[in-house]
Amino acid sequence: MFKYENFERLLHSSIKRRNLIIGAGAFTGLAITSQFSHQRxxxxxxxxxxxxxxxxxxxxxxxxxxxxxxxxxxxxxxxxxxxxxxxxxxxxxxxxxxxxxxxxxxxxxxxxxxxxxxxxxxxxxxxxxxxxxxxxxxxxxxxxxxxxTTPAMGRGIYTNSLKFALASCQNYQQGYYTAYKYMAEDDLDLVVHVGDYIYEGGISTTGPRQHNSAEILTLADYRNRHALYKLDTNLQAAHAAFPWIVTWDDHEVENNYANFISEIDTEPDQDPAIFLQRRAIAYQAYYEHMPLRPFSRPVGPDMQLYRRVNYGNLATFHVLDTRQYRTDQPCGDGTKERCPEVLDPQATILGQAQEDWLYKGLSRSKGQWNILAQQVPIAQRDTRLGEGQTFSMDKWDGYLADRDRLMDFFAKRKPSNPVSLAGDVHSHWAMDLKADFNDPKSAIVGSEFVCSSISSGGDGNDNIPAYINDADNPHIKFYNNRRGYVRCTLTPTLWRSDYLAMSEVTTQSGTISTKASFIVENNRPGVQRI
The missing domain is CATH 2.60.40.380 (Purple acid phosphatase-like, N-terminal)
Known part of the structure; x- marks a missing residue:
């Protein structure tokens, strides 16, 4: 049975093996569940x-x-x-x-x-x-x-429109949350946040703001980090203005984690048993700070986060969790050439139970727009950082069997208007989803909108890498490396995405502007620039 108290024992044992010194006082909050479980x-x-x-x-x-x-x-x-x-x-x-x-x-x-x-x-x-x-x-x-509240479901009943913001990645140390100030003033019904709500790292002296502690490990640490982020008045304003749908990515726990496997590093939680304890603590702190329904309350290192939210018959949000159930990243978790492991049919980014749940829900969905609200880009992104093709192994590019099954499902089962929403990469993207990304002539089976970060990565720039217009990437229709969010407006016949970008985030005087707008027409997959 999982116990928070085990984390202290395991962590101290691991630290001792590595000759690290962490004061025992840092772990006094770990037994909080058992200590107060009978408090009257x-x-x-x-x-x-x-x-x-x-x-x-x-x-x-x-x-x-x-x-x-x-x-x-x-x-x-x-x-x-x-x-x-x-x-x-x-x-x-x-x-x-x-x-x-x-x-x-x-x-x-x-x-x-x-x-x-x-x-x-x-x-x-x-x-x-x-x-x-x-x-x-x-x-x-x-x-x-x-x-x-959302419109009621009903046969043949469609609400006139839905307008929501897509956001992700808000590293406190790397910029101000001015984008949330503009978001709170926007005419929206909803905010969809697809991960990296907090960052777990220690204090950096190079950004405009600083974290409040070294890398977070204990329940008290994670609570204090969430509190630091939530103290931001612009973030509070956006929360107070609209209901949110949230899902996590990696930094709510640790960078690029996969299931129970932490990234290979020199930290104490390299031991999978210790990492599960850390994950349980991080999941509890996440639940404590998010407006989630009670069914998501974690049990040890497990938390039910994938779920559906219906917006009448207009849209169904299939909210996914691509962290908790994925197998380890193939070839490591960096950006590199593909290795044979990316073709492993047993490798998964969703896990079998969630994948079955997704396909069953898509098959039965009554939503005019079927939205996959998830963490990392699905579309292939050949970044060509050196000679030959290079891909990020932490995205769907590293899990080709899962992606091929999803694209095949879109092509053959044809759920109504599938659209992927993602974040993680700290830049704006608009892309077509293809039956075969290596064949430019293959069918377009869906659409994808990827939002930039709120602050992660600092100000960014307007440079466009050459590979964006490369012949190997005809499905990539837009890229921008500024910070901001995406405003999505839906009607029964049309989806519109406006890419809003900040002039700067390293000061509080940044302004926002629309860099590009795209539409998706009902029953016509693929993005079209306005």
């Missing part, structure tokens, strides 16, 4: 400072419910600063922005075993409707957040 006491609700320092958020909407979230953290970078006791938190949902017309209210318990985070599944709501919400404890009140 209720803390007095009086605070010297406002406990809602991390703002509010909502997510996982359907046609009659939505999740609202907050976390009590009067000392956000010091473990939250809460007593080791349960604390009752009141919540309210209203139909007006001034919170005068209260529709629903209740009390939820903030518990120490979940870092005093709270989530409420607010039910009994009307479809396709904006709501406002807030939390309070004692005499303190949270900011007011806004959220929205």
């Amino acid at each position: 006491a209720i803390a007095k609700t009086k605070f010297s400072t406002n406990p809602f320092t991390l703002g509010v958020a909502s997510g996982e909407p359907d046609d009659n419910s939505v999740v609202i979230w907050t976390r009590l953290a009067p000392e956000p970078l010091n473990g939250g600063g809460m007593p080791a006791m349960n604390v009752p938190v009141r919540w309210e949902v209203a139909i007006d922005r001034n919170m005068k017309r209260i529709l629903s209210r209740g009390t939820v318990m903030a518990r120490p075993e979940l870092g005093h985070s709270v989530r409420v599944v607010v039910e009994g709501l009307s479809p396709d409707t904006w709501y406002w919400y807030r939390f309070s404890v004692g005499k303190e009140a949270s900011p007011i957040g806004r959220t929205r």
Whole structure:
């Protein structure tokens, strides 16, 4: 049976073998689950400072419910600063922005075993409707957040439109979150975040901001890192403005991890048993800080994250997890020429259970647009960094059997309008999905939009690598190396993606502009530039 306490023992054993020294005090938070599992006491609700320092958020909407979230953290970078006791938190949902017309209210318990985070599944709501919400404890009140339910499913019923932002990769140290300021002011229904919400690394002195600790390993470390990111006011504004659909990538745990295998490095968690303990801690902290439904609460090193979110009959989001179940990257995890292992039929980026779930859902979907909200680009990207073809082994390019099956499914089963959304690569891309990427004449079976980062990689530039226009990459229609997000607007007959890019992120004075716009027409796969 998994126990958090084992992590300290395993990690210290590994560190001793490598002659590393880490103070035992760094691990005092690891037994928090067992320590407080039977805690019945209720803390007095009086605070010297406002406990809602991390703002509010909502997510996982359907046609009659939505999740609202907050976390009590009067000392956000010091473990939250809460007593080791349960604390009752009141919540309210209203139909007006001034919170005068209260529709629903209740009390939820903030518990120490979940870092005093709270989530409420607010039910009994009307479809396709904006709501406002807030939390309070004692005499303190949270900011007011806004959220929205989805249209109801119905045979032949389509909502007029959906407008959402696609975002990923927000390394705190490498830039400011000014893109979120513009996003919060945008006319959106939803935000889809496809990973790298936090970064696990230590302190860098070369960027405009700094992390709050060395590389994170313990539950307290991960909580403090999430808190640091959530303290950003622009990120808080985007969370408060719209419901979010989230999935993770690698940096929520560790760079380029695969299933239970950590990347080969000199860190203590090179041992798979130790890495599973670290993964369990990282998953718990992620759950504590995201507006996910309770079914996603992790059990040890396992967390149910792949799921579907329907936006009426207009769109079905198939939210994927390409980290937890993948086999190790072939040929290592870098960018290099392909090795024979990329053709291994047993290699997988999805895992068998998730792949079966995806194909079954695509086959049964009633959505006009079938959206794969996932982490890394599916389309082939021949980057030609040296002589010959080179590919990133951490993307679908390293898992050809999985990708071939998916492209074959699109070609033969023809689910309605498949569109992949991805991030990870810190640059904007628009690409066609091909039945055979090595044959320029092969059929186009889907479309892919990849968003740049919010801040990861710094300012970037407008240079275009030669391989983008290479004859080997005719399916690549657009590339831009600035930071930003993608605004997607859907109707029953048309998808439009606007690529929004920041002039700079290493200062707070960056401006945003549209670099390009693309459409996908109903029943005509492939991207077309406007």
